[in-house]
Amino acid sequence: MSRILELEGVSKRFGGLTAVNEVSLSVEEGQIYSLIGPNGAGKTTLFNLISAVLAPTSGRIVFDGRDITRLPTHALARLGIARTFQNLAVFKHETVVNNLLVGLHTHLGADPISAAFFWGRARREELKARERVEEIIDFLEIEDLRDHVVGTLSYGQQKRVELGRALAIGPRLLLLDEMVSGMNQEEREDIARFILDLKEELGMTVFMVEHDMGIVMDISDHVCVVNHGRKIADGTPAEVAADPAVIEAYLGTKQAA
Numbered sequence: 001m002s003r004i005l006e007l008e009g010v011s012k013r014f015g016g017l018t019a020v021n022e023v024s025l026s027v028e029e030g031q032i033y034s035l036i037g038p039n040g041a042g043k044t045t046l047f048n049l050i051s052a053v054l055a056p057t058s059g060r061i062v063f064d065g066r067d068i069t070r071l072p073t074h075a076l077a078r079l080g081i082a083r084t085f086q087n088l089a090v091f092k093h094e095t096v097v098n099n100l101l102v103g104l105h106t107h108l109g110a111d112p113i114s115a116a117f118f119w120g121r122a123r124r125e126e127l128k129a130r131e132r133v134e135e136i137i138d139f140l141e142i143e144d145l146r147d148h149v150v151g152t153l154s155y156g157q158q159k160r161v162e163l164g165r166a167l168a169i170g171p172r173l174l175l176l177d178e179m180v181s182g183m184n185q186e187e188r189e190d191i192a193r194f195i196l197d198l199k200e201e202l203g204m205t206v207f208m209v210e211h212d213m214g215i216v217m218d219i220s221d222h223v224c225v226v227n228h229g230r231k232i233a234d235g236t237p238a239e240v241a242a243d244p245a246v247i248e249a250y251l252g253t254k255q256a257a
């Protein structure tokens with residue numbers, strides 16, 4: 001297995017507060033890698049650094065051997081990195097199919113002017129896009145929802161559409177931000193199964209920030225634990241669960257592990 005994502009001494013300061021402090025980690029291709037830690041530990045900040053929403057104060061982020069530390073978010077999509085958001089990032093007045101097509105067009109970058117001049121190519125791309133959308137609909141088992149307006153769907157179904165939009169770009173690395181928060185148990189189990197399928201059927205690498213310890217322990221290959229901005233442990237789910245520093249971090253802040 002090769003390393004697909006590496007962080008080298010990454011820090012982020014907000015004024016006097018160091019939200020992420022000299023964090024180094026590496027994610028192997030094809031892994032499900034989870035980032036956990038108590039509230040305020042720096043998980044979201046770290047996630048935003050990896051997905052280029054924030055720029056690090058210092059340190060380096062490398063994707064597939066390439067330094068991506070200062071790249072803008074849209075450049076990441078072209079390299080094959082997709083993300084979901086903690087708050088739903090879907091077009092609520094559009095249908096499921098249209099939401100997925102928008103996700104894909106953002107990636108293709110087909111603008112109307114070039115589409116007018118190269119209509120043959122644009123049309124081929126459009127057909128390819130629709131084929132890809134059909135594959136995603138099939139994969140996420142949302143055939144019966146395809147023409148529904150997204151705002152009318154349940155929260156869990158909307159999250160599934162959001163996942164579909166991230167998948168539309170055919171990412172090699174998928175960044176999931178608290179994917180199952182706000183979902184009921186059945187919806188959580190469905191999402192956990194999809195994440196496993198992404199890895200097992202498509203060989204995708206998944207990096208996720210997750211509060212649901214059941215899912216983290218069940219499906220992760222590797223878990224990294226942060227507290228007060230620093231990495232305090234990383235290893236298999238069983239290794240981190242038995243690590244005294246991790247137990248202390250959770251118990252010490254009265255969090256349920």
Ligand SMILES: Nc1ncnc2c1ncn2[C@@H]1O[C@H](COP(=O)(O)OP(=O)(O)OP(=O)(O)O)[C@@H](O)[C@H]1O
Pocket residue numbers: 014017018019037038039040041042043044045046
């Ligand atoms: N834009 C910002 N400006 C100033 N401080 C910030 C900013 N974003 C985060 N912080 C601070 O950085 C620290 C880490 O926050 P972060 O949201 O990354 O933690 P977290 O582990 O994701 O927490 P939670 O589990 O509650 O979502 C916190 O002390 C937070 O208040």
